[in-house]
Amino acid sequence: EALPNAANDLLDQRIGDWLSAAQARQAASLAERSRLQEALRQCLQGYADAVANGQLRQARELRGQAHALLASLAAAGAPTRATPITSIDQDFDQLARWQHWSNDAQRKQLCEQIHASIGSGEHPDAVLNRVKAAQAQWQQWHDAERDPSRVSTAETALDKRFRSLCDQALQPARPYLEKRGELRARKHQDLQAFIAGIEQALTAELTATAAAGLRRQLIERWRELDELSGRDRKPLSERLRQAKEALDLRLQTHHDGVVADKQKFIAQTRRQLLAANGADAVSAAKSAMAKWKTLAHSDRKTDDALWTEFRRLVDPVFAQAQAEQQASASAAASERQARSDILQALRDLATNPADLGQLDTTLAALKLRWQALTGSSRDDERAYDQALAALALRRQTMQSASHRAARQRVLELHQRLLACAAIADPQGRAEACAEWQVVLAEAAIPNAEQKALNAHLASLQQRATTTDPAACARLERLAVQAEILAGIDSPAASVGLRKQLQMERLANRLGGGAAPVASALWLDWLALGGIAAPERAPLDERLRVAFGVLFERAPAP
Template sequence: MKLFGLLRKPEWEHANPERRARAVARSDEPALTAKLPELAQADPAPAVRIAALARVDDLSLLERRLRGEREPDVAAAARSRLNELLGGKQPAEGAEALVGQLLDDPLLQTLAGSAATAGIRRAALERIDKPGLWLERCQVDPDPALRRWALERIDDPDALARIAESVRKRDKRLARAAREKFEALGVAAGDPAALRRRALELGEQFGQLSRQLPDDRDARQQALLADWAALRPRVDADLQRRIDGAAAMAEAALAGARGDLVRTAPPQPDNADEPESPATTANTAPDPAAQLRALAERLPPAEQGDALAVLDRLEAELAALSPTPPAGEVRAVLEQIHARRRDIRQREAAVQRAEQAEAWKEASRAFEAALDAGHPGPAREARERCAPLATTPAQHRELTGLDARLAELERWQRWSGSKARQRLCDEAAELAGSGLHPDALATRLRELQEEWARLDTIDGDAAPGPEHGLTRRFRALCGRAIAPARAYFAKRESLRRERAESVDELLARSEALPEGEALRALRQDIAGALRDLDSVPPAQRGEYGRRLRERLQAIDAAQATAREAAVLDKRRLLARLRRDLGAAEPAARIGLAKSAQSEWKRLPRGTREQENALWSELRELVDPLFAGERERSAEREAQQAAQRQAAQAILDELAALVDAEPERLLHAPAHLEQLQARWRALPLEAEAPARPARGGRPMPRRAAQHPMQARFDRLQAQLEAAMAAAERQREAVTIEALCEAGALLDARDAASSGAEREGLQAQLEALPLAGEDRSALCARLEGDSLDALDGQEVERLVVGAELYASADSPAESATLRREAQMQRLAAKLEGGTEAPAEQQLRQLLRELQGRPLQRPDTRAEAIRRWRRAWDALTTGGAGRAP
């Protein structure tokens, strides 16, 4: 049984595709693992390729299968496996580069939405031109950088507004960026509302600059002035005056900070650009009281967005009034400005407190929700966001209660984490000696280590350190489990190095490019090596891929040059064929066309378009020749079909004669002669013209022979054998009738009653006697009186039969036999001839049966001895006497 087990093929090589598929899906034998890439690409059964793809880890192979597979189910399996490998937490090396080359839109959309790593999701999004998907990922993707990247690709104002609204509580930076981009698009489009919002924003920034006086205030002022200069012509006059005032206030504040004396001119009317007349300028003097009243009337309401900036500008204008108004009135206006500023700041403080209370409420809710969900990590993060917002005693008390719940949750987490770590240790211990495939074992150990790291992340500072006993035990168990597989990984690394050496050898061999078939074979080898780069060390795959692709490019260039030369050769062949066909005889043109086709096949090939065009030209030359040859061949075929039909009719008649009844076969010789005459009269099949050899020279014809001659000869031989058998059968019947006739005649002669005689006479007439036999017995049959044969004459006749048949005679007849022999010898010496032995025996039987016997009781013994002599002659005798 062991021998049979060794000789039996493994299940994955079984002829039944279902059994192969089950073996590929379930078996962990190393030999099968090594053949998985081959099965995934070359097995003829789709179910087997699907099972192999489900276990293949080679990203390049899976991508090629997804791109080149025609079976939808197999392509779906490759897509599912790629999604599994690329969408995991630790995708293989080169995964992002592979995603950057993917062409499968469904897989790219899946990876963009569900891949575990941000790099894979971004690589997939870069391959997809779907604004709807960008909008979705910008709102829900967990990676902030990817959300900002998706925002950069979105230019639709409605989409930007939706993003700003949906993420305003979750990602304030993204919401602000979306709003800024939305406003920028509106400003660029000339939207009046957007222009107004941008102008007011610039005014607010001028006010902040005048209040805060940052270190880079001069640069910021220049930038704001440049933005305002570009925006100012696009807004209305009221807004222009408002923002101009904010800009003037900022300039006054910055000048004061520098120690410069700046006199701010009062606001100009709408026609300020027109020069005043000298008379008006000379006669008009400013009124300080009127200036103070006008300045007081311009105090902004507390609800105005840039109220503080307006107050700062008014205070600067108050300081710059000329001439200087009374101090009491100035203080009154200053108090109004300070009172309005306090109201504004109180309002801002109230709004800030309300916003802080709302922020605390949201943060505490998130903290409490994380505690309710039992997630210590998110709870700690929520606590860090919540702690700075606790400013009131009530908020501090609420935070203390939540901290207590967090501590309790962390204690439970440490307890459950210890249990989970103990479980991971037990699972690592079970892996040792489990019999798993080394790759599966390494994958499982990696999963256990990832889960251990996840527990460390969840526990944070409370996680056991690297010197903790449980951690050291886990590392030891992992090392013990992976130890048996190290030989496998070493062997695989050795095979990868060998494969790398073979690639180096191939690259060295491809430095000098061959020609023709050798070049095509070299390109196939390089393309195969490029497809199988997964079998070389990962660190060398990129360099090998680059060098192999360079060699492919060089080969493609060489093949392009060869194709150009091939096109020239085929054009020369066409020109020569046209010349030769014009000068050749009609019978030789077919040979020239066939020779040109043979030479065409041996020439190198050009591009598909060039080959099609040149082949069309060749067809125009040779197709009319072959069409005429086909017509002539069809005519010959029709003639040959008619001839074959006539021959078949003769053969059918001959076959019918072979199967005919014996009675008909006795009369068949004449029919056979007629069929032979008809067969000889048949014409041979129409001969094909002499086959032209290369160069148009005809080859000699072979001797013509009817293709059915062998069958005719065979049927003729069968008919002759059947006729001979029928003749022998007829002869045996007549011999038997002749043997019976003597006894019947003796019984008739001895019958006493007329009725008995008539019955015996009827039997005699019914005997199937031959004509000669009936003539020999005619006298006795008619009842003539004949002399009876005595015993000596009977013995002479019987001994003569035994002598002709070379059969033994009784001892008492030896003398009589010698006398008969002497008589035969004397007759031969005298030059006489004798009939064949069969005729001699039959004549002796006629003489014996044609006369009555003196002793009728001896007829039976005589007939028996004659039969023995006849059997000896016809079955084994020599046919003549010695």
């Protein structure tokens, strides 16, 4: 009975899927065979080249790969056919035998060298290094000849001889090596304890100073690793490296913090100095300098750079303050010099003045200069007052001398005028008076005395040879008044007048009136004329004596 159409379709589909899968498997198998065959071809080529070049180790590796590829091809169902591997294997075996013979010859030679070094007295390290190098070479020959596909062979007689010779060569060095081993063990323990101490310290808080100290110790002791064996050196070196990195991290963190703090402080100082002036800026700069000394330190190079940046802020402040101080000191020195010059000028004036007019002008200028100065000390003011006092005394002396000279000239003019009045000839008297006027005009006398003498001349021209009784009485009155003021006795003939004048003087004093003064009496005497020479000569002499006493006691102005 025919199957339904649906069943036929399903069967056809399954058959088709099976055929497709079979074809895919066959294609994959063929591809794998092709790949294995190509790999085998290349491997055989390399195998043959290695054998031809005498490269036993590489040839042995390629030989194993070639046999493995042949096994894979056989497992894949590839048809067997003749391959050149058999002939190559024969060549390889021949090469291995030749290499073994060559290595054995070198082994024997190496044994002879080790045997010759026994008892040579070389340093133990040299012996040890030679033995280690020989053992490494021996192992290299052994590895080159060993076939990984075969079970390890037993030790040969040559191997035993080599091992025995190595033991004999090392026997004299064993005490030294054992002692060195003990020292290395102690050094190893010491370094382990040191590293453990650093690792323990790193678990707690460390100051920068302590961390830097530990780092210095670590660097110093790092060289001690050379005293250890290579087996112990590597792990300790790694631990030291890790400890150093941890310390470097701590120090870098501290360094970054210090740099940040100092940069912040520099910025703060910059703001303070910009906001301050004069003494406030200097005070702020000094305070900042003191604060800087309390800040933490970083490495020298960074600290120097930050210190330079900080000094760029404060140095101009100090430089400006110093410049102002120097300017103030210079000004003070200039003022001191100016005061000294003024005082010296005053002393020079007191010791060697030119004349009163020049003295007063120079003194006024020096006083103005002194008043313009500031900051004079008490000693300076005292010296200035003393110089002024000395100059005043000198000026008074000069004035007295000048007044005496002026009075002397006035007396001479007065005496000459009286001589003119005594000339009987009117024409001769007139000529003498004219000459006298010329002399008076040229004479350096005060105006008051000049006016008084001119008044005397006028009265002389009116009455030359006769005497005015009233004028004569007035002249006697002037003489007695001058004698009273001078404190000298009057002649007996004038005693009554003297008493009368004393009573008038007392009455004036009681009534609040003013007593006559010497200067007024002096001018009245000079101006008084109209008295003949015989009558006035004794009175003039009395007046000259009295005025001499008065003016010596108190110079007339």
